[in-house]
Amino acid sequence: MIVVEDLHKSFGDAYVLKGISTTFEKGKTNLIIGQSGSGKTVFLKSLLGLFIPDQGKIIYDGKPYFDMDDDEKIELRQKMGMVFQGSALFDSMTVEENVMFPLKMFSKKPMDEMRERADFVLKRVNLPDAHKKYPAEISGGMQKRVAIARAIVNKPKYLFCDEPNSGLDPNTAIIIDNLIHEITREYDITTIINTHDMNSVMEIGEKIVFLKNGVKEWEGTKDEIFKTDNEAVTNFVYSSELFKKVRQMYIEEKN
Known part of the structure; x- marks a missing residue:
């Protein structure tokens, strides 16, 4: 489990992360979504230790990162797996x-x-x-x-994936989503996926954190995202006609 408390990060005058707090659970696929410029990449790199936050805590299984000595940080990094956007082979x-x-x-x-x-x-x-x-x-x-x-x-205890479906056709993307989900469950890993792919959200979004302008605008599950009245979320999720139809079908089914 990774717990994030009041995370802030800026670069010069650019205030990127603005007090984000959330929890990423073990054995679940946790997704970070949002438009370009929302802070997703900076958030993910902060979790990986590549960026040092200006304020706040990142707690890995009960141990705050900034309370760790150098040896503990090295040991933590060895427990992290990373799937890069372009595979990076x-x-x-x-x-x-x-x-x-x-x-x-x-x-x-x-x-x-x-x-x-x-x-x-x-x-x-x-x-x-x-x-x-x-x-x-x-x-x-x-x-x-x-x-x-x-x-x-x-x-690894922690698996980070940056746009794992980038450049893949829809069928292959679903296969990759399901593979990540299966491995997460099988090995009880804390998996965090940075994505803009709404198919991934609907397929494996057990926990979804939606960022907007560096703020955690909403969080919930793939089922709860259909129910939310948060305008920023609905504008992002249902920007395509396909997902508008999916939501309408969901509402009609529930009624």
Whole structure:
């Protein structure tokens, strides 16, 4: 679990995060949504420790980040997995080498154990035969699966995903969403996903935090988002005709 209390962050005169408080629960897919410029990326990077907030607390399983010494912070980072927007695979490494990279960085396992662990997670993301291929030789959807395998190879407690569906066709995006959701449940990870994809919200949004201009405007579940009267949320969520129809169907069904 990650608890955020009154988080503020500015860059010069730009006041980006304005007192955000929320809780991200373990074993659930927690989504951060909002328009461009809402503060989503700065919020995510603050959770990762890449940005230092001006004020507030980030508490990882009961331990405030700023109360940790250097060794504890290093240990925390080793418990974090990250799926980047563009997959961020190393072009010169094979799939297997990409997945083993965190093991080489953060563990002292012998090579045969690293290969065994890489093989296990590649099978878990349904890539049993891609070990010796290079990123350029596999599809975008397969690259995302490799990125997920790399993110979980060190058995993280926290999984962060930045726009994991970016550049994928709708069917592949759903597969990636479901895979992240399954892994979150299976390994009881605290998963936080930064996304603008409303299909992801409807598919796996167990906890949704909606940001607007650096403020937490609303939070709830994928079911509660249909019920809200918050105008900022409804304008964002139902900006497309498809979701307007989905909401109307939901309202009629409930009535």
